[in-house]
């Protein structure tokens with residue numbers, strides 16, 4: 001165990017030294033987890049003039065980065081290669097080099113396990129790794145989305161076990177990541193950041209660090225407030241998406257177009273925010289994070305009924321889409337069994353290459369189980385990756401969207417409304433189109449071939 005060897009005077013020296021390094025941008029920023037969150041964060045800090053080191057356990061990702069190749073669609077390879085050539089960004093899988101960094105930001109995954117409870121093993125493992133080389137004068141910030149108390153319960157004790165003291169020797173904070181991949185209007189540097197420190201000094205240092213790289217820093221009074229803030233944001237989305245998904249089913253029965261209703265409602269200049277229905281919930285955050293809170297509530301003898309109800313409604317949506325497809329095919333005297341169905345879009349939302357938790361995989365599974373001949377197109381997902389929850393899916397690659405391919409389908413199902421799709425072309429060439437995203441709303445010709453679901 002490393003013992004704290006600093007006296008009270010040198011304690012304040014640790015803080016003063018780190019504050020000066022941050023102030024003059026000479027602090028080296030280490031980002032752990034080089035994924036959808038970590039890489040944009042590195043872009044923000046290097047853009048602000050800091051030198052960054054990136055740490056990942058996946059050697060193949062580190063190798064790609066060192067070769068100047070981005071594996072995330074909206075992160076530009078050339079810009080990355082330049083940062084690496086200029087030694088402003090150094091990716092590595094060698095975790096012992098964390099000792100070379102002054103500020104450590106944790107961006108590792110926080111999934112659910114098989115029983116849908118929080119899987120904090122990535123955070124726990126990372127805390128252990130940091131503890132091995134923790135030294136006085138380092139700031140550690142957790143950014144991974146998690147339930148309130150995680151930083152205090154899971155990270156702090158591991159770092160304290162080194163013998164170093166938080167708030168005097170090293171510093172600790174939580175700052176939730178709000179990255180929205182594929183959003184052309186916001187990126188890490190332009191999204192305000194909420195920061196909660198373990199104590200005053202930790203909060204000061206973390207706020208000072210982020211203030212260089214992001215447009216605005218909002219100081220929370222504690223790490224727990226910052227943790228709870230992120231879960232509130234994601235729960236708010238999950239619940240409101242469930243609401244419009246439920247209304248979609250009802251309004252459809254009444255012959256009312258829910259998308260038109262939402263467009264009308266959003267003309268109200270206050271008190272209403274538009275959310276849109278879809279074939280289900282996707283992505284690494286919205287379908288998962290609220291259940292961290294549900295787990296915590298259970299531990300405290302409380303319930304999170306909104307979250308559970310939203311989960312139920314959203315999880316039912318792929319089945320609703322399949323039911324709509326069955327009705328649609330029935331009109332043409334066809335069963336799903338043996339029908340040729342093309343799914344357009346396997347990514348969980350438009351214009352991204354991220355298939356995690358995408359409802360398209362549930363659609364694909366339901367269709368295969370019913371004997372459909374399913375193929376797919378997604379310009380951003382050229383081949384289906386191995387998915388943890390769908391281990392038995394066949395190996396599949398994206399089909400080219402040719403007139404012959406579209407014409408050969410009994411139904412073309414729009415699951416993700418990528419901007420690159422030419423929807424008029426798709427409707428023109430297809431026999432029938434099932435649109436789960438209102439992607440064809442501007443298509444004029446062939447509307448009789450379209451059904452919404």
Ligand SMILES: NC(=O)c1ccc[n+]([C@@H]2O[C@H](COP(=O)([O-])OP(=O)(O)OC[C@H]3O[C@@H](n4cnc5c(N)ncnc54)[C@H](O)[C@@H]3O)[C@@H](O)[C@H]2O)c1
Nearest residue numbers: 033034035036037056057058107108109110144145177179
């Ligand atoms: N993707 C988003 O849009 C988004 C938005 C906001 C918040 N978040 C949250 O941010 C966190 C990271 O999400 P992401 O989308 O970047 O995940 P990701 O899977 O894209 O990236 C995580 C990276 O961490 C690496 N990793 C795993 N264990 C590691 C370890 N022990 N040490 C070092 N590296 C390790 C993985 O190899 C991977 O490259 C999650 O908590 C997520 O909920 C994600």
